[in-house]
Amino acid sequence: MAEKTPLLKVEHLSKDFPAESGVFAKRFARKVSAVNDVSFEIYPGETLGLVGESGCGKSTTGRTIMRLTNPTAGKVYFEGKDVAAMNKRELKEMRRNMQFIFQDPYASLNPRMTIGEIVSEPMTIHNVGTKEERMRTVRELLDVVGLNPEHINRYPHEFSGGQRQRIGIARAFALRPKLIICDEPVSALDVSIQAQVLNLLKDLQNRYGTAYLFIAHDLSVVQHISDRVAVMYLGKMVEISDWKTLYAEPHHPYTQSLLSAVPVPDPDIQKSRERIILAGDPPSPLDPPSGCRFHTRCPIAQGKCSQEAPEFREVKPGHFCACHFAEPFPIKQSSIEL
Amino acid sequence: MQYPDLIQPDGEAAAVEAHAVEVSEGASRTLWGDAFKRLRKNKLAIIAVVWIVFVALVAITADLWAPQLLGSPTAADTTAMATSSLLPPSLEHPFGTDVTGRDILVRVIYGARISLTVGLVATAISTVIGLVMGAIAAYYGGIFDTIIMRLADIFLAFPYVLFVLCLIAALGQSITNVFIAIGILGWPSIARVFRSAILSVKENDYVDAARAMGASDVRIIVRHIFPNSVASIVVYATMNIGSAILSEAAISFLGMGVQPPNPSWGIMIQDGQAYLMNAPWLMIMPGLAILSTVLAFTLLGDGLRDALDVKMKDA
Numbered sequence: 001m002a003e004k005t006p007l008l009k010v011e012h013l014s015k016d017f018p019a020e021s022g023v024f025a026k027r028f029a030r031k032v033s034a035v036n037d038v039s040f041e042i043y044p045g046e047t048l049g050l051v052g053e054s055g056c057g058k059s060t061t062g063r064t065i066m067r068l069t070n071p072t073a074g075k076v077y078f079e080g081k082d083v084a085a086m087n088k089r090e091l092k093e094m095r096r097n098m099q100f101i102f103q104d105p106y107a108s109l110n111p112r113m114t115i116g117e118i119v120s121e122p123m124t125i126h127n128v129g130t131k132e133e134r135m136r137t138v139r140e141l142l143d144v145v146g147l148n149p150e151h152i153n154r155y156p157h158e159f160s161g162g163q164r165q166r167i168g169i170a171r172a173f174a175l176r177p178k179l180i181i182c183d184e185p186v187s188a189l190d191v192s193i194q195a196q197v198l199n200l201l202k203d204l205q206n207r208y209g210t211a212y213l214f215i216a217h218d219l220s221v222v223q224h225i226s227d228r229v230a231v232m233y234l235g236k237m238v239e240i241s242d243w244k245t246l247y248a249e250p251h252h253p254y255t256q257s258l259l260s261a262v263p264v265p266d267p268d269i270q271k272s273r274e275r276i277i278l279a280g281d282p283p284s285p286l287d288p289p290s291g292c293r294f295h296t297r298c299p300i301a302q303g304k305c306s307q308e309a310p311e312f313r314e315v316k317p318g319h320f321c322a323c324h325f326a327e328p329f330p331i332k333q334s335s336i337e338l
Numbered sequence: 339m340q341y342p343d344l345i346q347p348d349g350e351a352a353a354v355e356a357h358a359v360e361v362s363e364g365a366s367r368t369l370w371g372d373a374f375k376r377l378r379k380n381k382l383a384i385i386a387v388v389w390i391v392f393v394a395l396v397a398i399t400a401d402l403w404a405p406q407l408l409g410s411p412t413a414a415d416t417t418a419m420a421t422s423s424l425l426p427p428s429l430e431h432p433f434g435t436d437v438t439g440r441d442i443l444v445r446v447i448y449g450a451r452i453s454l455t456v457g458l459v460a461t462a463i464s465t466v467i468g469l470v471m472g473a474i475a476a477y478y479g480g481i482f483d484t485i486i487m488r489l490a491d492i493f494l495a496f497p498y499v500l501f502v503l504c505l506i507a508a509l510g511q512s513i514t515n516v517f518i519a520i521g522i523l524g525w526p527s528i529a530r531v532f533r534s535a536i537l538s539v540k541e542n543d544y545v546d547a548a549r550a551m552g553a554s555d556v557r558i559i560v561r562h563i564f565p566n567s568v569a570s571i572v573v574y575a576t577m578n579i580g581s582a583i584l585s586e587a588a589i590s591f592l593g594m595g596v597q598p599p600n601p602s603w604g605i606m607i608q609d610g611q612a613y614l615m616n617a618p619w620l621m622i623m624p625g626l627a628i629l630s631t632v633l634a635f636t637l638l639g640d641g642l643r644d645a646l647d648v649k650m651k652d653a
Contacts, residue, residue, distance in 0.1 A: 063546075066550050068546055068549060068550060091552070092552040095550060095551060095552035096552065099550065099551070100546075100547065100550040102543045102546070102547060103543075104543055107542050107543040107544065108542075108543035108544050108546075108547050109544055109547075110544040110548075110561075110562050110565075110566065111566065112565040112566055113561075121548070121551060121553075122551045122552075125551050125552050125553050125557070126551075126552065168547075171547070
């Protein structure tokens with residue numbers, strides 16, 4: 001994997017939002033640092049899972065990569081080109097190869113357009129094929145995502161949540177992009193449908209060799225689909241590794257606590273296993289803690305943690321972790337069989 | 339055992355959802371089609387539509403039959419004045435006659451022409467200005483938003499009738515200028531409604547989705563934002579027709595609108611006020627015409643609002 005050139009390279013990406021506006025905003029400007037110094041790479045055809053709790057900046061990271069918002073600092077390279085420096089034409093070309101799947105299947109489809117119009121819109125915008133060819137592609141896509149191609153003239157409100165998400169997936173694949181950013185694509189669906197949609201995404205990946213940046217707040221969902229997993233906390237990346245290592249030997253105490261919170265479908269293990277319960281709420285990103293951002297809730301925090309921000313260092317080949325005292329956490333093998 | 343996991347990898351087998359939750363069969367319907375269906379169930383709105391269509395047809399075709407049947411709406415001939423002045427409603431003159439012996443019904447019918455025209459033309463002017471202003475304010479935001487919305491606030495802060503009268507005085511007194519004055523003064527409320535509609539539509543993921551696909555600003559506005567915010571404008575414009583009719587009646591009543599001997603509902607009420615005691619039909623008939631027509635537009639607007647509300651899907 002390391003030999004290949006990355007499809008997407010994110011370097012020291014930061015995104016701040018102004019928290020107050022008004023007459024004196026310039027002087028007392030406060031900002032929410034939603035994403036802070038995040039770096040990672042995605043290789044062609046792989047899936048990087050990005051997890052973290054609500055408000056940790058996962059979605060902002062995805063939106064900034066797509067340049068739906070502009071980054072405050074840092075660089076995003078897509079196929080070696082700096083996304084932030086692209087002009088309109090280059091940006092349009094880039095968007096042909098990078099698509100987005102949204103979390104809310106109800107808000108992400110225009111209620112006044114038919115399914116055919118929605119799925120063919122990317123092709124219309126990029127002038128792909130004739131109208132008949134586009135409609136043929138739409139029918140194929142609908143068939144591939146498990147919808148009835150006969151429904152091409154129906155409207156989004158005539159479909160269920162799972163079906164709508166399939167429409168969103170068909171739209172994202174219309175141009176055969178190289179990378180799709182999936183922003184919590186299954187978290188709005190109920191559990192039985194989640195599995196189907198995840199399997200669909202996996203099938204499509206095998207078929208077209210698309211890379212995914214898969215954003216989620218649920219480790220079990222991410223585990224199912226990812227090659228590598230990155231964990232974010234309060235705008236910072238705390239750990240990244242291939243998923244087997246991360247799940248077997250999480251180094252960062254935050255990752256360890258997240259893993260220990262995943263329910264086990266076996267009452268005996270569930271009762272006996274160790275759980276790390278974090279105290280309190282995540283601190284406000286308006287006023288992030290000094291040093292390591294996790295030290296206020298960390299079970300192993302020491303004096304150093306509140307003063308010095310830990311480096312994002314390679315604890316093992318391909319396994320990065322941002323903790324002064326990172327070490328593998330002995331999760332009981334009985335609870336996890338890989 | 340699989341890692342704690344709610345997802346069975348063999349979930350394929352469970353792929354029953356896609357077609358199981360099949361939507362009710364039948365032809366695909368558009369949201370406008372749905373809205374029309376819902377509107378048809380609203381009795382008051384249907385009565386309103388019927389009334390508006392009736393008034394419009396009568397007003398449009400008036401030249402073909404009304405003068406022959408009921409006499410000229412404007413001519414005041416001395417013989418008529420002597421014989422049929424201030425007659426109460428009867429078979430021959432269903433609404434009675436005025437002081438110069440003209441039939442009230444025919445004057446109400448010709449007055450409808452003025453009222454409906456002023457309602458439509460003034461609302462069209464307000465809507466065009468309001469849409470452009472509202473769209474600029476909402477889509478581009480920042481300084482555009484501030485300037486346009488403060489301008490709208492200033493317009494709304496003036497006493498309305500006084501403002502219209504001043505504008506007509508400045509433009510010169512003619513019926514066209516009445517349309518223009520009422521139209522120009524109507525834009526701030528439409529701009530506000532449209533602005534807030536765009537602002538809420540803009541937040542939707544499908545606008546971001548279109549941007550992520552590489553759609554241009556124009557495409558986003560025309561294909562995504564406009565179709566989803568136009569419903570509130572349709573509702574508001576419908577109600578605005580009613581208030582434009584009222585404004586014209588008020589202006590004409592005050593003597594700055596339609597000039598005698600041309601009939602207008604406002605002028606007829608003004609003419610009638612001197613005879614309120616001995617010939618009340620002079621005021622009542624045009625008053626009823628104003629009331630029923632304005633009410634009809636308001637009820638239609640109400641019905642449209644309910645019908646276009648996507649949340650009331652199954653009503």
